[in-house]
Amino acid sequence: MKQVIHECFQEVSYHETLDNGLRVIVFHKPNFQTSTCIFATPYGALDVCQMVNGNVVKHNPGIAHFLEHKLFENEENNVFNAFASMGCEVNAFTSYNETFYHFTTTSKELEKPLYLLLDFVQNLVIDEESVEKEKGIIIQELRMYDQNPDFKLIKEVFSSLFSHHPLKYDIGGDEESVKQITLQELEECYKVNYHPSNMIVMVVTPNDPLEIISSIKKNQASKVFLSKKHIEPYIPLEPKEVVLKKKHVVMDIQSSKVALVFKLHYKNLSLHEKAKYEWAIRIIMEMHFSTLNEEYQTWIDEKRINDFFGTEIDFGKGYALLMFFAELENAEDFKQFIMDELKKITIHDRLLTQLKNRYFGRFYGIFDDVEVMAVSYLRAYMQGVSYDEMIDIIHEIDIDFLKYVLETLDLSHYSLVSVGKDK
């Protein structure tokens, strides 16, 4: 067991890898009443295609999300009721990169709910009837997101950018792919991706961290697992070009939304370098496309942007993108505006120091909310760059690096996507 003192955040965590490979992280928050426990697998919506023991295995889009729904089924009892009986609130979510199962409680008794979390996630009990029944629920979930204009815009952006990369699929798949998912497919994915050596338990609690680790050890020692399979993500080669340069999707909404998204290409970067580039582009864009720029007010006054305007930078598994979005009727005008402004970007020393101050404060803020802290910390950790490393990376970024990143930023591949009334 290793104790880690996060000097920067004035926090302490405890790390242990168990004999079966399961990694455990416990953050001690003695002044809080709430405990949050997460059991996570790095299996997400992007993993529709994987290399398993050297063979390429393909599945229906939405499979990781479907599996998340089905794990809540337990032959002995209802998982929701079992957690509720211990005063715990349980839930789960699937993202592009991972699936998290978690509970939150103010009860001091943590061992029983922790065992329940470990036990239900490590025991898939499903049958064909229950799989078919779940399809109706998932289709309603997909429809709910599909009629939300913000989700719709993002979904259309990804499908316009990528021809092969699985980001082109929605996290939950689509109605057709959900209908095609079978019991056998779910069981196969479960066996491969829920081995303890792939997974992590993260606990944020006022309780004794050593007792928590000891409880988890005891639980895992009593279980037998199938042999581990070697998994590698299989992301098909993606061309530099986008699928569609322009797309408009009709929706019955009052405020049309538009996104100009650049498909970026950075090859052979380490995780550390990738994070550094991502932060550098974020800083560059914030210097110019935010209220730090004195021109921002003019852009609002001239209706080039409105209060919805923003930028998003995302470097993920096998992709990188830079997005600008706003609520405007004329997508072409927006594109021209962004293109013109991109040419005007300059790097300011003062703003770099200022933004570092801002990010430093933001990182601190995360530790004020137990659930947010657990989810954000674990996500960063699973993506290979911890919060502590992230702070170091931000400190490392200097004016020369920003200038280099700006000079080498290739913005030649982009899509202009809008949602709104029929044109």
Add this chain to the structure above:
Amino acid sequence: MVIKLKEQVHLHIIRSDKFKFVTVSFNFYNDLIEENHAAKAILSNILCDRCLKYSTKESVSNLKDYLYGAKMSATLSSYGKGFAFHFITKVLNGSFTNTDNLLQQFQMIREFLFHPLLTQETFLEAKEFAINYVRRRLDNPMSYAVDQAVRIMGQGYPFAYSIRASIDALKQVTFEQIQEVYQQMIEKEALDIFVLGDVEENYVKETVSKLFVLNDRFQSIQSIYALTKEQCIYKEEYKKINQSSLVCIYDTNILNTTEEYYQLLVANAVFGQFATSLLFDEIREQRSLCYSIYSQVLPFEGLVFVSTGIDSKSSEEVLELIDMCYQRIIHKEFSDTIFENCKRSLMNTICLQQDDAYSVIEFNYINRILNKERGIPDIIEKIKRVTKEQASKVFEALKLKMVYLLKEEDNETSNT
């Protein structure tokens, strides 16, 4: 610690060393009137955007970044017939930076709240953004359905404007009205200042007294009113969407000032608040008719609110099932296990508030509005004591008053 600074002006200092940030909230209280709600929605945008001293967006960003990404927001909440304007700031505790951030936080509040930049320019921009916000909300079918149900059912009562002001009301607000509403708020509305974090009480008290010139106020704090609707209203509307949104509202006549309120909370927990509740089990888990369904108690109106997204073909079946779940509660047709589990979930939800800065302040503010000294342990005790019989009995008083369905548009396009 609560200190009376002036008539209807109180300083609440809640010391807690768990948070790295210090949260300060200035809460102003008035009656809920639509024109007022519209004007304050615009005012909230103006006050957070710029002020006389920091008169550009750029200078405001510089100030916030100097204070390590300080946050400043203004939000509006309704409490029955009452309505509050919350001006909230969050700044990193100076112990992490070896600077007196608290003093600068109060100075920042003074500049933005007491020396605003009220000009035609800031007014027009804030008005436009307030309208954009409402349009954006209405573009989401579920939010649209909730807003419509509340508006229709609440017609003639403050409840109708409890979520937001209408676009029409926002459009009608004038610059002169904003100036008037601002002066009224700053000088006459009951004010409660909350300071939450690792702070020294005497220092906070001295700093507030030194920096803010506050006068007596005579605006009373009232929240209770009777919302009576004789008939149940059924309303269907159509939109080009792919999922119907269903909202049902029940009247209970039980307000959060009564002892029965805790029985209502427990009955609602069994009905639909959690994944262990009857609605979730019957409609989602047993029949796969929806992804999300929940019920909630509106404490100041004495209403129970149900919301779900479904296929329009199953709307009648879902309505029957909602009624069936309601009937099961009044006939006590649910197990002791479900009852106890829902009570535990409810108690856990209430206890979780202690670790969230905004919830801690909100909890204390509601106590102030209700003129009560409730602590979380008191509430937990009351919930523990609720029996199955009491939960069942309290639900007998429920009367369905609103059914609103936003349906997928097909050949029928006329709204009924």
